[in-house]
Amino acid sequence: MAVAGDETESASTGDMSGYQICTPTSSLPQGVVMAGSPGSLHSPPHVADETTRKRQLRLMKNRQAAKECRRRKREYIRCLETRLTMLEAQNKKLMDELNYFKEMYGIKSSQ
């Protein structure tokens, strides 16, 4: 999966699968507060401990992954909004220019 593609490119094409990051990641460590998993109920203590540890590790990683995923998505949307603003401004400028030349050459505007 391509996560770190060209940001402006992905933003301009609207391709969500390649949206990316403008600023470097800064993820802070976070405490684990989950209880043990149900799967460890009928196992020997050391196996249960290992299972619980693995589960907590997985949850912690997934938590961080979700945060990162959401951050990228927000960034992607911001990029799209910025691009939209730019394109609208550009569009307006071109329309003004068109009207100017129409007037200059005496062509009646259709709108």
Add this chain to the structure above:
DNA sequence: TTCTCGACTCGTCAGTAAGA
């Protein structure tokens, strides 16, 4: 002041794609 509602964030689960 209290209640309700919508918007938002967060953690978790489940499904999927990609690499070993």
Add this chain to the structure above:
DNA sequence: TCTTACTGACGAGTCGAGAA
């Protein structure tokens, strides 16, 4: 086939705005 990372979906909690 197994593992890992990513991401959509869901439920729970929080917050602010508006109504009663």
